[in-house]
Amino acid sequence: MPERDAIVVGAGFTGLAAAVELADAGLDVLLLEARDRAGGKVESEFLPDGTRIDTGGQFFCRDMPQLMALIGEQGRAPVMTFSDGETVFRPPVSARQGYERWSEVDALRDRMIATDPDDPELAQLTVSDWVARQDVPADVARSFLRLVKGLWCRSPDEIAFTYLASNDRRITNTHSEMEMFLPGTMHAVVEELAAKLGDRLKLNAAVTRVDHSAGGVEVSTGGERFAAARLILAVPPVMIRRIAFAPVLPARLRRALAAWEAGCAIKVLVSYEKPFWRGLGLSGTVMWQEPQGLYACDASRGDHAGLVVFIGGPLARQWHGRPREELAGFIRSLLVDALGAEGGAFRDIRIRDWVDDPWSGGAYSDVIVDLEARDAEDILNEGLSPVHFASSELSPSYPGYVEGAIVAGRLAAGRVLRALRPAGA
Template structure:
């Protein structure tokens, strides 16, 4: 290990939107900090990569909507160009059903979801139940249950038999958008917004520097990386819970907090952008949105930036992503192309570029879209994580009071964590 020892007030580990938002709050408050980021870029689960045509595309978090106030305000303040997601025309289900039938199926799945969300998470009658067990007990038709399963596994990306019912209810109640959540995306990419925020941190951000060990002592914390040691009054681990759990803590974290970090599992997603010469589906009055009824967790939508840059995004979520994870690029492309052709016709095979990003078991974020609690008894895990082990604090989109699992949630979670650290520093200054 190198012998460098640096000092600052706060070390932030992770430069996703949570870490960046916390850093900017601390900067505003005049508190000294350093941000360590393991990857060679900021943004975490918001990521932009060039596709085979040299166009920069969002391979991670991308969409936002007007009901996400912090993210909307930030994107406007940074002068981003909003592209409205194309939704004119018919939504397709495959195997095919009529538009009326598809609408009815969607409505019954939503009715199950609303019924679920009316249950109080602390209701004793659901203690110990997973979403799958609860669903089995419902009197809905098999088709309605399959549509619900596909919707939930597509959104949360984990098998329903792993997810506690109280957790899904509590989580879903915090996702409060009334408009379509895929309403807009940013022409410059979501990650460009993270780059802009990082630009304001001049000199306080270290890329390619993973924290490996967190030592807590009477005078604060020591954060160890391959480059050296940073001593600080506090540390903020701006990491998804399952990723934070992998750090080496000395002394070990209090047992309750270590347990609270151990009950999460990362979802699995493969996100694919398929570029076409033209949005051929629009000519047939289709909006490009496809839900596969025979493949829970498979969903496509139009993500053309304009008619000259026609594209579909295919999301592969949950158990299906785990099944397709071992496929190589050629096999994955063949599989996805076959599904698109079945749903949208032979033109779907005339692909200009096929760019896939597999987030399953991602080294630095664990997976996508987020980590979920998978222990039915862990009702206090989020509260325990939010309390942290001062001077070590933990935050991520997952534990946000609004939009957990979204960029909006990360911005809010970062700001709240920075507020706590700021008050702790102010209290210790007034006491000393």
């Protein structure tokens, strides 16, 4: 007999949401996490002045119901991201030109979302192939590709078009996804979830091997082995590939896992004495057309003034591993160019390089690069009883976001509950 009802591997939002759901339903569950902390792609750091900042997932909006409810249950009050004032475009364009270009890019995004998912003509295209076939001005095409690099964090020459269209169809917010954030950090939400689990969460427990049969699973973490009736692997697809399975997974599952590559992202948090850009009539948002994959916004709250700069896609890959001082100098020159001399007068700069992260693989999420693997998500969501796969990537809503992770975790927990407690049993 398995010693437990369920094991969940990975204490990101997906694994935490799944484990809490199972524990609340009265199941005996164990959550195993490789790192010495919970949260996965959501993590935080303290600045010397005691301010706590999110170095991973941070922003959300009112269109994300599961996360909003969770934040409400925890009694947390979000702050609105400051957005009054002008956006700075680099290279410079007028506000009107910037708005018009943005509207055209949005229209192209809508065109992508409206494509027929079953159109065989689209199945063999990368995102770049599809954009090249659209009758749009060259600068709109370039801006769209820039957006893809910044949001999905890989080259549009690699990303499968049908995947991107399907993914974007599930990102349904009408308010900006950067609408708000938590002054006490998103990571504090994680910590409260983790505390609910108590000693059912085991840190520093990297799973290296899964033995599975119809009767249950045995999971190895170097020194220890744990058995359970059901297993949820709540880790991103690229990280599942690093786990050994006995017997080996069927070919269709191995193909589905091989279809993904991790995004490349670096998050930079720059602190100032005061949010000087507001006095200049600026929102703090900077959109770079060149270099591609760069975006900045105001993340000030209370008495902390700061900007977040995101570096995504090939540019993040290019900066990965280079000396921090060089990257800090690059950011400084960009912010001086965009916001004036004060942009270079940092009080503090924190650089969190997620490229090739040992336990996340990358950020913000994995993306499908195998053009043949159109059913990869369905195959993974189906799983291989008693093994279930779950991660934000596989969510039916907001894949790649914290909201998606909570949804994916709860869905996986539902599958486990239905398997262990069939209706009418």
